[in-house]
Amino acid sequence: MTAEGVASPVVRAPRGPQRSCRGWGQEAALRMLMNNLDPEVAERPAELVVYGGRARAARTWEAFDAIVVALRNLANDETLLVQSGKPVGVVRTHEWAPRVLIANSLLVPDWATDDEFNRLEALGLTMYGQMTAGSWIYIGTQGIVQGTYETFAAAARKRFGGTLAHTLTLTAGLGGMGGAQPLAVTMNGGVALCVEVDESRIRRRLDTGYLDLEADDLDAAIELALEAKVAGRSLSIGLLANAADAFPEIARRGVPVDLVTDQTSAHDPLAYIPSDVDLEEAARLRRDDAGDYARRAHESMARHCAAMVDFLDRGAEVFDYGNGLRAGARIGGFERAFDYPGFVLAYIRPLFVEGRGPFRWAALSGDPNDIALSDDAALEEFSENESLARWIRLARERVAFQGLPARICWLGAGERARMGHRLNELVRSGRAKAPYAIGRDHLDTGSVASPYRETEGMPDGSDAIADWPILNALMNTASGATWVSVHHGGGTGIGRSIHAGQVAVADGTDLAAAKLERVLTNDPALGLFRHADAGYEHSAELAREHGLTIPMSAHDGGSLR
């Protein structure tokens, strides 16, 4: 049901080789928009909420319907403009131009506060797009599972001799993104204790095989976790509790936890559940007095984060998982909130420095065999890359598809264009039953400014410089992407990030091949430029190896004056 009590439609992307739009670009946008709202994919589809607290795919159901009609009518030389989930115009462009341009949740800097955003949202003037919800390239929890797996693998290499066997990880939040954590920990051989306040989220992760079991209470959870830890057996345990209560209690009992993190929706004080209310009360309080709700949420975040620092003081490996908990805890009065680092700074930055990031593709046919073909192509194309091969094998075995079959696969500069070519050839040859939509998360090497996450601790201090994501969107628009988006506030919350996304379609034509070559070369190239500019010499070296020009680098410099 919608908020007005009207039955909401159940949306699923069409499958198969027949399209209802006038080109595959428009059809891909249509299918991926609908796929974001597929009940298998979205966390609360009736409210158009895809993941990440209250991140929506369209502003209202009326806006959704209007987008669908506009996409069906859109010519191959036209572009649909979407302003925070609402279609606002169609303009004549050209066939290399994106079919859709999207701007979500952007506010003028002095107005970029939670209160102002909530006021404007309540007036129906904006919506929260997170990263891949409002830009129509969310592919379910699997979209984050490789990144989460790699993050825990990096933590294992740094502190635990390369494996999480015989370690206990404590985390919270089993939502759209956070639900990947238990599987990522067990894939690394460890034990995960996952605190979640909403029973339905625990159930969902059990049903999809991301979580092994649910404990009856805290005592049982600790007993199960310690048994498995001692035995060196991988196991993930869900515990129904509020993290702001459970984390301090687990610390108080002196449970030997090795690794601590958190993926509650702390980026949004109205999505984080304060410790002293149940879910129903939380919904009522949020409606009746948002200011008081936010104050209580920040206080709880302070308690939750203080327990994480307590674990840090006892020698655990502790990291922030990109959800703004530290910033919220500081607002709640906890001064040591930033004592532990964010996960990008701690583990992911070296990948960004190489232009690597969460590349992904979805089979618009809906046929899992099209993903099997693409897996084979990736294994063949990158046969020298052992970690990629290990990932594809694990994903094949353990990652269930949600909605349209899709694959996440971190690839870097050069590699993405090669993979795009392989996918286009699969369509051209008729082996794949329909085109692929090829995109990525906004959490990527050259597409985001987020001082508490992707750009935390840049060596030149340029953490808050937000020109890069704007350049990314402009560049992808100029390069032939099928749809391009610029967003504000994804990941760590309103006022704390600006980011951009692109999706390009492989429909097997020469035109698609030419566009893919440019988009998939240029998009990660900007990551090399961004990191080279910040002082990472390795990025500059890789840029040179890829024949990219950096006008003011030592290599290309030389005075003309």
Ligand code: NAD
């Ligand atoms: P979500 O809204 O789908 O899930 C959040 C979960 O946290 C919900 O299940 C909710 O019930 C639970 N929760 C809220 N308050 C709680 C509390 N006090 N105690 C226990 N559980 C509580 O959000 P998501 O998509 O899973 O994202 C989670 C966070 O991770 C967001 O802040 C998001 O911005 C961030 N994020 C991280 C990455 C990454 O790469 N790590 C990527 C995208 C987003």
